[in-house]
Amino acid sequence: METENGARWLSDEEQRTWRTHLEVSRLLTYQLERDLQPFDLTYNDYEILVNLSEAEDHQMRMSDLARATLQSKSRLSHQITRMENAGLVRRENCESDRRGLFAVLTDFGWETMKRVAPHHVAAVREHFIDLLSADGLMALQEALEPVAKHLRATRGRG
């Protein structure tokens, strides 16, 4: 089955899988977002807390954090400003490179992370992980890892 300019359409099976993937992506995002609302965090907030929590000294350069969370520098800059206002992080100068800044987790940010993480993990289980069989989990990883690799490589160029 070909389109006029030579592209192959998706088979029914392919289309079904594609749409399922898309639907899961979106609904899952919304659901996790909702599960964080009681803690006054967006998913974005949470993701930054995770990254900083896992980082050495609970701090990361803005650029690295932007890369890690797949956001533009501009967006991250605004995001950190908001989180700074909320008391979750603070900015700190980098001595070795005076252009640079660190985003640093505050005590309150760290406390928040410890308090919220268990609930978030429970939500990830409830809405995703625990719905997969052991085989399903492995199959998913094996199917998606090459896609991730491709996208990582493609990212930034055309």
Added chain:
Amino acid sequence: METENGARWLSDEEQRTWRTHLEVSRLLTYQLERDLQPFDLTYNDYEILVNLSEAEDHQMRMSDLARATLQSKSRLSHQITRMENAGLVRRENCESDRRGLFAVLTDFGWETMKRVAPHHVAAVREHFIDLLSADGLMALQEALEPVAKHLRATRGRG
């Protein structure tokens, strides 16, 4: 492995799969968005064109379209206004329910759809479908369908 309040952490394997899924979701969205840029369409625009194209008479009630594309009514309303300004769709009154409106694909919208779809499908192949084996495809569908079902059911309450 348990958190203090009884939630089970993710195993390494679970965590890896979860993060891979998340990464693929996001990078894929960005990539497809980029592939649509040359046609002056956002992914949102495209999705609406798809829905209307597949609908009877190339038209859909606003509510149904909002549901189908997983957006709020407000967001859809703004979105359709923009697309109306771009000449892709028009609004039309519904006679049987005078509160209601149809979003209708214009000729230009339909032409646009026919022109763009092959490129989009090619992108979906390049960045997703063609990176999966036949087994991978099936495994993905089987793993994700229950998740989709759960999230659909959970949506709106929960």
Added chain:
DNA sequence: CGCCATTTATTCAAAATTCAACTTAATTGG
């Protein structure tokens, strides 16, 4: 050394999204 391209990060304005309030029409329950 001195110049220029690059890297880091912010800022401003424009576009998109959300959120709550509102309008109008249809339904429902006495």
Added chain:
DNA sequence: CCAATTAAGTTGAATTTTGAATAAATGGCG
């Protein structure tokens, strides 16, 4: 039949995101 409730959709203001422009510091390299 009417009042109250629900449903469809829009609106406008506030928030968030994007994208281009800017500023400051670094790194090469001739």
